[in-house]
Amino acid sequence: MLLQLNIQNFAIVRSLDIDWQSGMTTITGETGAGKSIAIDALGLCLGERATTNVVRPNCKKAELAATFDINSNKAAQHWLIKNDLSLDDEETLYECILRRVISAEGRSKSYINGSQVPLAQLKEIGQLLINIHGQHDHQLIVKANEQCRLLDDYAKHQTLLDDVKHYYQQWKKLTKELDQLQKTKQENEAKKQLIQYQVDELNEFSLQQDEFITLETDYKRHSNAQDLLDSTLTSLQLLSENNNFNIIDSLRQCTENIGELSRVDSELQNVASLLSESLIQLDEANSDLKQYYQQLELDPQHFSLIEERYSTALQLAKKHQVSPESLVTFHQSLIQELAAISSDESRLDVIINDIDTTKQHYQDAAKALSISRQEAANSLSAAITTSMQELNMPNGQFYIDVSQASKDNYAMHSKGIDTISFQVSINPGQALEAMHKVASGGELSRISLAMQVILADSVITPTLIFDEVDVGISGPTAAMVGSKLQQLAKNTQVICVTHLPQVACKGHQQLFVSKLTDGEHTETQVTELNEKKRIKEIARLLAGDKISQHSLANAEELLAS
CATH class of the missing domain: 3.40.50.300 (P-loop containing nucleotide triphosphate hydrolases)
Structure with a gap:
């Protein structure tokens, strides 16, 4: 307070x-x-x-x-x-x-x-x-939104309101997603055909991870095979195959000579050691080069297959504007994009089903809310009718109409499917009509006050x-x-x-x-x-500035009552 x-x-x-x-x-x-x-x-x-x-x-x-x-x-x-x-x-x-x-x-x-x-x-x-009610607040009760709020406050069915709002928001979110998917469906269809063609083409080629690097290496080897053979053979001749003179025999002879001399003069031991190591390394290099030469093959048919696959990889990379090394990654990205489009198409069916389910949940929740509102409307109508009659409207009747459009024609709303209308009749024989059509400002003020008193228990x-x-x-x-x-x-x-x-x-x-x-x-x-001054002020309200003994007595009587 x-x-x-x-x-x-x-x-x-x-x-x-x-x-x-x-x-x-x-x-x-x-x-x-x-x-x-x-x-x-x-x-x-x-x-x-x-x-x-x-x-x-x-x-x-x-x-x-x-x-x-x-x-x-x-x-x-x-x-x-x-x-x-x-x-x-x-x-x-x-x-x-x-x-x-x-x-x-x-x-x-x-x-x-x-x-x-x-x-x-x-x-x-x-x-x-605090809740402040101004002198013009009674004008609010002729508005549909305020009438719905007052009825819901009286009914105290916040859980039902929350359920309706939840399913409404869920339905709205799903319909928005459906609309977006439907808008892009035609565009996706054309896109899907292109991507499917690209995926099929790359699937048929079936380039494997890091395969292009191997292809490039093999292609270079085979395309330069004759030069490799000739140069390798010439090198082998120089190293060991020429009987008249070769590097290894000459180095061996030199190594033996210096080895003998190092026994005489120890200062040559380091030179002898270096020559010996060089001989070992040349022997190994010669052996490896000989093995490489023996394994070199000039197979035109095999080279043709490598050349064709290497060339195709280059063409596909150029066609899709990616580097040949990235072709496999690009291929996977297309597969994922195609799957996403297919997923969107599948999502359409799921969303349509979810919308139907959510709409049914909404209808059930909205129906339960309508029943609660109708029960509250009957009780509140009777209470306000009684208060109206107590507030100098002896023939006053108050009725809250809770109506819904047909099931096939109603508009979904976060507050339910009901249309709330406060209706009154002031005079005998007068039909119930919307408040703003029949009630004067003073009558609206009294009805509003009656509501505020009745709804006081609902005010937090x-x-x-x-x-x-x-x-x-x-x-x-x-x-x-x-x-x-x-x-x-x-x-x-x-x-x-x-x-x-x-x-x-x-x-x-x-x-x-x-x-x-x-x-x-x-x-x-x-x-x-204080009490004495209250009597005087009440008397002033009764009689105006000229306060008489009679008005003072009336004031005293009012305060006593």
Whole structure:
């Protein structure tokens, strides 16, 4: 509940501290005194947009702070803990302080429990603390969306609403995917034919990983085979095959000579060792070269096969604009792309089936929601009819029509398939019609108030504020409105800005708003009235500025009742 409101340099308020009580608080005052100024300040604390004219003239900034007791408000406690905005002090653990600072230039800063926060967070926590009903809010109840929301609030079937919304969002996501796949299906078909041709061509060639490197090596060897044979044979002749002179025989002779000399002079041992090692290496090289020569084959048929495959690999690489070494990787990528297109085609059938299944789930959930709404509509219609008759509409009838289009023609919506229509009849013999067609502004205001009282149990916020919702009401109806607001205050803190004595007298606390001026400056003050001053203020509301003993007696009687 709201505990305190502090206002500094706001509009025509210089400084104001208001302590609020539980139960029902009524706010009265003369016309133009600024009875709604506290409500406006609270609205800014709850995250409403601010303008530059909210700052008191000749002041640099306006400061507004609202303190709430959230001891019984588990939702607010959880929100503060989740956002790491709880007060650390155990004594103030269950308090929530909202603060707003607005500069004369229109800049604004927001605070929750002393921590600066984005304005959006003030709005979030504000929805868990206060619900403000303005004097024109009754105009909302003629709108279809608001009527549906009120009925759902009364029915308390959030799980059903969540199910319908879930299946609707799932269906919408699937239909969007289906639409996208269908749009690309024709394009994919042409693309698939091309890729299939390319894959078939590469499948037929069937180049293996690293095969091109081997092909290239073999091709070079075979295409230069005669040069390899001739050069190898010449080298073998030089090394060992020429009987007249060859390198190995000459080196062997030299090695033996120096070896003999090294026994005489040790300084030649290193030379002898190097020559011996060179001879060993030449022998090995000669042996390897001889083996290579013997294995060289000039097989034209085999070379033709290698040449053909090598040439085909080069042509395919050029055709697909890739390097020959990357041809195998390119081939695999085409296979994967072809599989993806085929998968999309298979996905079409799956999506169509999933859409049908999801739509059936949606229909089942929407039907269950419709049944719950109809049951709630019957109960709420009876309750509002009774309240209308109590609020000086003795022949009033209220009916909530819950209808659906035909199964083959309804439009899916996140809130279900129902069309909700609030219908009323005010006079005897008058047929039920849509509210906006038959109810006057005053009647709409009373019906709205009746709904708010009935729906109070569905409201999660512990504080309800009514800003002159009783406009256009008087006499016995006003007394009944006051009683209903007082009834509402048994379980919820109610703050009501009113001009009706029948409503003002029902408050457990009454605040009086006055406007003072010295000719140059104007200032609004709010005073809590004691019993004697309440009698005088109620009398003023009854009789105007000329208060008589009779009006005082009537005021006293109203307060006593």
